[in-house]
Every structure is written in structure tokens, then in C-alpha cells.
Amino acid sequence: MSEQMAHAINATNLADILERVLDKGIVIAGDIKIQIADIDLLTIKIRLVICSVDKAMEMGINWWQQDSYLSAKAKKTGLEKENTAPGKKSARPEAKMKAR
Amino acid sequence: MESLYLYCIREKTDNAPVISTEGIDGGEVFPLVHRQLEAVVSRVSLKEFGSEEIQNKSQEDLKWIKEKALAHEKVIEAAAKKNDTRLSLIPMRFGIIFNGEKSLKTMLDKDYARITEKLEKIRGKQEWGLKVYLKGQKNFEEEVKEKSALIKKKRKELANLPEGAAFFMEEELKTLILKETAEELTGFALGVFEAFKNIAVDCVKNKNLGKELTGKSEPMVLNAAYLIPGESVAEFKTEAEKANKRIREKGFYLEYSGPWPAYNFAGY
Numbered sequence: 001m002s003e004q005m006a007h008a009i010n011a012t013n014l015a016d017i018l019e020r021v022l023d024k025g026i027v028i029a030g031d032i033k034i035q036i037a038d039i040d041l042l043t044i045k046i047r048l049v050i051c052s053v054d055k056a057m058e059m060g061i062n063w064w065q066q067d068s069y070l071s072a073k074a075k076k077t078g079l080e081k082e083n084t085a086p087g088k089k090s091a092r093p094e095a096k097m098k099a100r
Numbered sequence: 101m102e103s104l105y106l107y108c109i110r111e112k113t114d115n116a117p118v119i120s121t122e123g124i125d126g127g128e129v130f131p132l133v134h135r136q137l138e139a140v141v142s143r144v145s146l147k148e149f150g151s152e153e154i155q156n157k158s159q160e161d162l163k164w165i166k167e168k169a170l171a172h173e174k175v176i177e178a179a180a181k182k183n184d185t186r187l188s189l190i191p192m193r194f195g196i197i198f199n200g201e202k203s204l205k206t207m208l209d210k211d212y213a214r215i216t217e218k219l220e221k222i223r224g225k226q227e228w229g230l231k232v233y234l235k236g237q238k239n240f241e242e243e244v245k246e247k248s249a250l251i252k253k254k255r256k257e258l259a260n261l262p263e264g265a266a267f268f269m270e271e272e273l274k275t276l277i278l279k280e281t282a283e284e285l286t287g288f289a290l291g292v293f294e295a296f297k298n299i300a301v302d303c304v305k306n307k308n309l310g311k312e313l314t315g316k317s318e319p320m321v322l323n324a325a326y327l328i329p330g331e332s333v334a335e336f337k338t339e340a341e342k343a344n345k346r347i348r349e350k351g352f353y354l355e356y357s358g359p360w361p362a363y364n365f366a367g368y
Contacts, residue, residue, distance in 0.1 A: 013357065014166070014170075014315075015309055015313045015314045015315070016229055016357055016360075017169060017170060017173045018165075018166070018169055018313070019306070019309060019313075020173070020191075020360060020361075020363040020364070021169040021172050021173050021193070021194045021363070022165070022169055022193070022194050023193075024193070024306075024363040024364050025191050025192050025193030025194060025363050026190055026191060026192050026193060026363075026366050026367055026368070027192075027193050027196070028106075028192065028196060028207060028211070029207070030106060030196035030197050030198050030207075031103070031197060031198050031199040031203055032103070032146075032149065032150050032196075032197040032198075032199075033195055033196060033197070034149065034154060034155065034158045034194065034195030034197070035155060035158060035159065035195070036158050036159070036165060036194055036195060
């Protein structure tokens with residue numbers, strides 16, 4: 001069993017970990033809660049984490065150049081757009097938890 | 101002022117090994133014993149973790165989020181280990197902090213009955229994840245086209261139409277193919293999901309993760325988690341391997357992972 005416990009941190013496992021730790025873990029009322037960005041948002045932005053910018057360039061992905069996460073000025077409109085996009089859930093993780 | 105970052109709550113354990121994994125900000129991780137429970141925590145600086153700066157980081161700095169989420173998971177993995185066995189524990193979501201011991205113990209007292217009941221329920225069981233990906237999207241679509249009576253019928257009709265009318269019918273046919281493919285896919289995924297239900301004591305079908313998060317070029321079509329009794333884990337793995345062979349012929353493949361702390365099943 002101990003062999004399987006050693007989750008190699010490859011991209012797939014990273015997705016597994018992020019999904020669980022940020023979206024599925026148990027929520028209780030602490031005194032402070034660090035609010036993580038909505039997982040939906042993360043899903044879109046996570047490319048930045050998984051592959052380096054150079055690699056993304058190679059792949060012809062250039063969206064980060066106008067990325068709201070990298071440009072404080074664009075942030076607000078970017079988020080609004082995200083949240084009002086059709087079919088896009090903007091619920092906080094807590095709300096989603098209940099839905100499960 | 102120092103406060104306590106909470107990773108998980110576990111049953112009080114005699115001779116549990118010291119958790120040597122570093123905490124969320126490099127600090128020492130230790131179990132805070134209260135009645136029959138242990139809250140696994142590390143001290144964090146309230147000045148840092150209570151600050152607006154950290155709230156901003158958690159919204160914007162993905163590198164920071166990734167690092168902290170990994171640290172959180174590693175601590176829980178370490179806290180679950182006792183020699184060769186896994187302790188029953190409730191894994192917290194990222195980012196729950198208490199102002200001090202008193203406040204944490206108040207919470208434990210308030211939820212005591214529900215926490216112990218949950219720990220009892222998940223004792224000896226492991227969470228396993230199972231994800232299915234679609235490799236041959238084109239082939240799958242072709243198969244649907246050949247199989248679907250409705251699509252065949254529409255195609256026949258189309259062949260006999262004059263050009264002008266055919267244009268609209270073609271659009272209609274395209275939509276129909278998309279719809280039928282999606283339905284077939286949902287049905288297929290559900291079939292795989294349900295094939296493991298009898299091995300598990302609980303199961304959940306989560307939202308499929310995007311390619312950006314999985315780093316794969318194939319779309320995810322099933323994202324499931326199962327709570328498996330320790331003695332059935334071998335069976336789960338065997339079945340997963342078998343299923344993988346079965347679905348490969350249809351252009352799918354699956355991946356399973358575990359054992360995980362019961363992130364999907366420890367809600368109380």
C-alpha cells in the first residue's frame with residue numbers, strides 16, 4: 001500500500017490534488033477562511049501552473065497576454081465576463097458543496 | 101499573534117508517528133488532542149495569513165495556490181499513516197484557520213458527535229478516483245452515426261431533397277449528430293460509473309475537469325470517486341484494469357488513483 005501512497009506529482013495527479021484540496025475537502029467555520037478562486041476559474045487558468053509560459057508559447061497559446069490574472073487593470077471586467085458567461089457557475093465552493 | 105491552520109481531524113491514536121512533513125508555511129505540524137479527537141494543525145502567523153495580501157494571493161497567484169495545496173495534501177497523507185495502516189480522518193478544505201486552541205476546541209465540542217460518527221463510518225475505507233477519457237472522438241462519432249436509426253433516416257431523406265431544402269436539413273442533421281453523440285457519451289460514462297458501484301460503499305460522480313487542468317489532449321468523460329472498503333481495494337483495481345481493456349476497444353481509456361483521504365465522503 002505504501003507504494004501507491006507515493007502519488008507522483010505529474011499533471012494528472014496535480015489535477016486530482018487541486019480538485020480535492022480546493023474543491024472537495026470538508027468546510028467548517030474557522031475564524032479565518034482563505035478564499036480560493038472558484039475552481040471553474042482555476043480550470044481555465046491552471047495552464048499557467050502546469051506548463052511553463054515557454055511551453056505554452058510553443059503550443060501557440062497566447063491568451064495570458066491579455067489574462068486578467070496577470071493584468072490587475074483588466075481584472076474586474078475579466079471576472080465579470082467569466083461569471084456572466086452562459087452556463088458558467090459562479091457559485092462559491094461552499095455553495096457547490098451543498099449541491100453535491 | 102499565532103493562529104492554527106487546520107489540515108484534518110483524526111481519531112486519537114496511541115503511538116502515532118510524529119508528522120515530520122512541513123506545514124503550510126514551513127512550520128511544525130502537530131496533533132492537538134481534544135477528548136477522543138486529534139486536530140492536525142500547524143501554527144501560522146495571523147499577521148500573514150489573516151492579511152488582505154494573502155487573500156489576494158489566493159485569488160490570483162496560481163503558483164502560490166499550487167504550492168500550498170500540495171503542502172496541505174502532503175500533511176494529510178502523513179497524518180493518515182500509522183505504520184502500514186491508514187488512520188480514519190476527515191480532510192479539511194484548504195484555508196481554514198483558527199485564532200487559537202480555545203476557538204478550535206470550541207468547534208470540536210460543538211461538532212463532536214457528528215465528527216466521531218463520520219470517523220466511524222469511514223474507518224477502514226479508502227477513497228479512490230476513476231477518470232475516463234475519450235481518445236478516438238472521431239471514431240466514436242462515426243459509430244454513433246452508423247448505429248443511430250434516426251440519423252440514418254435523416255440522411256436518406258436528405259439524399260432525396262433538392263439543393264435549397266437540403267441546406268437546412270444538413271444543419272439539422274449536424275445538430276442531431278452532436279446531440280446523439282453527447283447522449284451516447286453520457287450513457288457510456290454512466291455505464292462505467294455504475295460498474296464499480298457494488299464494490300464501493302459510496303460513490304460520487306463529479307464534474308469533468310477541463311483539459312487545462314488535466315494537461316491531457318483527450319477530453320474527460322467521467323470523473324468519479326468511490327469509497328472502497330480496505331479489503332475490496334484489490335478487487336476494485338482488478339475491475340478497473342478489466343474495464344480499461346473493455347473500453348479501449350471503443351476508443352476510451354481510464355485512470356484510477358488512490359488511496360486518497362476521503363475528501364469526497366467525509367462531509368458531516
